[in-house]
Amino acid sequence: MIDPITLAVEGVTDEAVVRRLLADAGLQTGPVYRRSGKHSLDPQLAGYNSAARFSRWLVVRDLDDDAPCAPALTARLLPRPTGLMRLQIAVHAVEAWLMGDPESLSAFLGVGRGKVPPRPEVVVDPKRALIDLARQSRRRTVREEIPPPVGSKARVGPGYAAALIEYATGEWRPAVVAVHCESLARLRRYLSCIPKAQRASR
Numbered sequence: 001m002i003d004p005i006t007l008a009v010e011g012v013t014d015e016a017v018v019r020r021l022l023a024d025a026g027l028q029t030g031p032v033y034r035r036s037g038k039h040s041l042d043p044q045l046a047g048y049n050s051a052a053r054f055s056r057w058l059v060v061r062d063l064d065d066d067a068p069c070a071p072a073l074t075a076r077l078l079p080r081p082t083g084l085m086r087l088q089i090a091v092h093a094v095e096a097w098l099m100g101d102p103e104s105l106s107a108f109l110g111v112g113r114g115k116v117p118p119r120p121e122v123v124v125d126p127k128r129a130l131i132d133l134a135r136q137s138r139r140r141t142v143r144e145e146i147p148p149p150v151g152s153k154a155r156v157g158p159g160y161a162a163a164l165i166e167y168a169t170g171e172w173r174p175a176v177v178a179v180h181c182e183s184l185a186r187l188r189r190y191l192s193c194i195p196k197a198q199r200a201s202r
Contacts, residue, residue: 003028003030003055003056004027004028004029004030004031005022005027005028005029005030005056005057005058005194006030006031006032006033006048006051006055006056006057006058007019007022007029007030007031007032007033007057007058007059007060008032008033008034008035008041008044008048008057008058008059008060009032009033009034009035009041009059009060009061010034010035010036010037010038010040010041010060010061010062010094011034011035011036011037011161012034012161012165013094013095013160013161013164013165013168014034014060014090014094015032015034016164016165016168016169017060017094017097017098017168017172018058018060019169020168020169020172020174021174021187021188021191022058022191024174024175025188025191025192025194027191027194030055033048038061038062038064038066041059041061042061042077045059045077045078045087048085049078049080049081049082049085050082052081052082052083052084052085053082053083053084054084055084056084056086056194057084057085057086058086058088059085059086059087059088060088060089060090060094060187061073061077061087061088061089061090062089062090062092062093062094063089063090063091063092063093063183064092064093065092065124069091070089070091070183073089074087074089086187086190088183088186088187088190089183090183090184091121091181091182091183092121092123092124092125092126093125093126093127094126095126095127095129095130095164096120096121096123096126096181096183097120097174097177097181097183097184098126098130098164098167098168098172098177099116099117099120099123099126099129099130099133100120100121100176100177100178100179100180100181100184101171101172101173101174101176101177102116102118103176104167104171104172104173104176105133105167105172107171108167108171109133109134109137109139109142109146110137110138110139110142111133111134111136111137111138115133115136116133117129118180119180120180120181121180121181121182121183127155127156130146130164131146131147131148131155131156131157131160132147134146134147134157135147141159142163144157144159145157145158145159145160145162145163146159146160146163174188175188
């Protein structure tokens with residue numbers, strides 16, 4: 001029987017992205033622990049790591065500006081990972097991975113391809129960069145749903161998560177992103193090396 005991979009992520013957008021990566025690698029998604037941000041995720045890491053002694057876990061967490069690089073943050077958050085635990089840091093956030101396919105993202109958002117940052121992992125706040133792109137969209141629905149309303153204290157618009165989930169599960173091309181985003185490339189290499197016994201039958 002195929003053992004599914006248990007996931008832990010910061011939110012719904014991250015979940016959609018990681019589910020897509022697992023599906024592309026021919027792997028099954030098991031239980032998903034969706035937290036409400038990194039401050040909710042981090043305190044659970046020790047428990048997840050303990051559980052990963054018995055089954056495979058994948059935890060995806062944004063780097064943000066919490067450390068100078070992904071290895072430094074990994075060493076601080078999970079210095080002794082168990083054998084079946086993978087803590088993957090997205091540089092600087094999962095939104096950077098979504099921006100790593102400029103052709104598909106520009107078409108999805110309705111903006112010129114040249115407006116998408118060519119090196120998304122050097123963008124310190126990818127979420128804000130993606131929202132700024134949406135504000136320049138030729139489509140009214142994108143401009144109204146993804147960015148927050150003018151004067152709102154919200155960081156994202158009412159349709160932000162739904163739009164990114166649609167994109168991540170559809171037009172987004174992780175193989176293209178891996179060329180521009182080393183943190184995603186590392187995760188894809190890891191998934192490709194999971195033993196055949198862990199892979200879903202095709």
